Amino acid sequence: MTKQLLTSLKKEMAPFEKANRNASIRQLLNTLIPFFALWYGAYLSLEVSYLLTLALSVIASGFLVRIFIIFHDCCHNSFFKNKKANKIIGTITGVITLFPFSQWQRDHSIHHATSSNLDKRGTGDIWVLTVQEYIDAPFWTKVGYRLYRNPIIMFGLGPIYQFLIVNRFNRKDAKWKERLNTYITNVSIVALYSGMCWLIGWEAFLLVQLPIFLLSGSAGIWLFYIQHTFEQSYFEVDSEWEYVKAAVEGSSYYKLPKILQWLTGNIGFHHVHHLSPRVPNYLLEEAHNESEALQHAPTITIAKSLESLRFKLWDEENKNFVGYKAVKTFIQKSNNVVTDKA
DSSP: OOHHHHHHHHHHTGGGOOOOHHHHHHHHHHHHHHHHHHHHHHHHGGGTOHHHHHHHHHHHHHHHHHHHHHHHHHHTTOSOSSHHHHHHHHHHHHHHHTOOHHHHHHHHHHHHHHTTBTTSOOSSSOOOEEHHHHHHSOHHHHHHHHHHTOHHIIIIIHHIIIIIIGGGSOOTTOOHHHHHHHHHHHHHHHHHHHHHHHHHOHHHHHHHHHHHHHHHHHHHHHHHHHTTOOTTOOOBOTTTOOHHHHHHHHSOEEOOOHHHHHHTTTTTBHHHHHHOTTSOGGGHHHHHHHOTGGGGSOEEOHHHHGGGGGOOEEETTTTEEEOTHHHHHHHHHHHHHHHHHO
16 A cells, blocks of 8 residues: 555544444443343353353353443543543443453553554553564573463463453552552452342352353454454564554454454454544444445455464564464574575
């Protein structure tokens, strides 16, 4: 894409950067009501069959992902026009999804401002090493990286670590308002969970909530992972990095079946979201369809997305993701160059 086209793309998004109060309220109703109904249904089904409970939990976990997308939009102040309304709804949905609003809002804003920037990695994103960085890394860093990128750990233990542990603590330099919001979120979660355990018993609560939490958490991390980890992605050093190019070429269009697209709040149109975070989730598809240039954004299907599990390192020379096997080739190539020079 030319620089002129990249610049015009940003302008094309302007008409869609307007939250619609009625549409947002409808989304709250068609998301929260089914979620709580499914949760209650899963609880009642414990008397019938735990297989039925699990089936209802799978569906409920999809709605919990959708609740997170509402929380996510509130963090961008795109769900409502009113900033205070976004914070209130964001804090409430943050309690349901176990995310502190102000803390995540800051980290996620940094993610958007630095996504695909090799010199500014580390906040709100997936840990990515280049091939050379991996080669130069100490042994235990390599071990840690391999464990981190292991699918079982990333999508299995990842939600537990991130949602239950990391999200409960403030960063050292957090301002008082951010700290207070985290404290309010934590106290609200403890009160909600304690109340539910008192009301229906801790065994019943865990039997329903645990699968919903694990499934939705794994799905959420998977979505975030695949939307930035595909073979021909975009990464550049700070001096060469461009925001619009990072959005359009460094974020994928995850083409999902309509039901999954609905449950995930259109977040598959991630290239549009990164291009303009102020576009509410219910307008992302329309914004994509109205732009001819965005039709050519990197498109990933479910089948193709599974290939991303083998992508571990970023190859700066060839500008693509590679697996660990590429390290040997890289080292051999470097040795050959040294030998030729000698």
